[in-house]
Amino acid sequence: KQEVTQIPAALSVPEGENLVLNCSFTDSAIYNLQWFRQDPGKGLTSLLLIQSSQREQTSGRLNASLDKSSGRSTLYIAASQPGDSATYLCAVSGRGSNYKLTFGKGTLLTVNP
């Protein structure tokens, strides 16, 4: 059974700092890995999707990497802003008939002005 772990559970940083969120998964037979953002009282928004054959994806100040063999991914946020404050969730998808998204419990990020 796939398990996804995110460390740390919570992180508080001053505005402008660069930061890294970590995600690990137990079964490397994945189709893709996604990073989502969840704001309080709202649904999830997909930020970045890395296919199993890819090593990284970038969008603006966000960069996500994937090391499938070691079961790890990182989300790097450059020059953090208060508007980045949210919960960030990592999810991996299974293959074929085992398709499903398995989520980590998330990292609650607070960026202080």
Place this chain on the structure above:
Amino acid sequence: DAGVIQSPRHEVTEMGQEVTLRCKPISGHDYLFWYRQTMMRGLELLIYFNNNVPIDDSGMPEDRFSAKMPNASFSTLKIQPSEPRDSAVYFCASSWVVGTGADTQYFGPGTRLTVL
């Protein structure tokens, strides 16, 4: 498109009552997913449909839970009878494809259910 629509946004009910949650997926999306989110267990997939047909319901916790998708634009998740431990946020999501490696899901705002 308005995105995935869920109703109600908040539901408070008493133990033993029937609860029905509703979802309208994004038009053109062939896949619909129901998730439950709690502090203890995080976000868990309950069931998903492809072209209105349930594909995997292994996450449905017990027989008190049932889900239907009578047409491409509407799905319900029903809990009967409800119990306090069912209190959670229930999300609906939709996707036009799965299993390609490039698929992503679009989530609704969720229904916060409180069972007293």
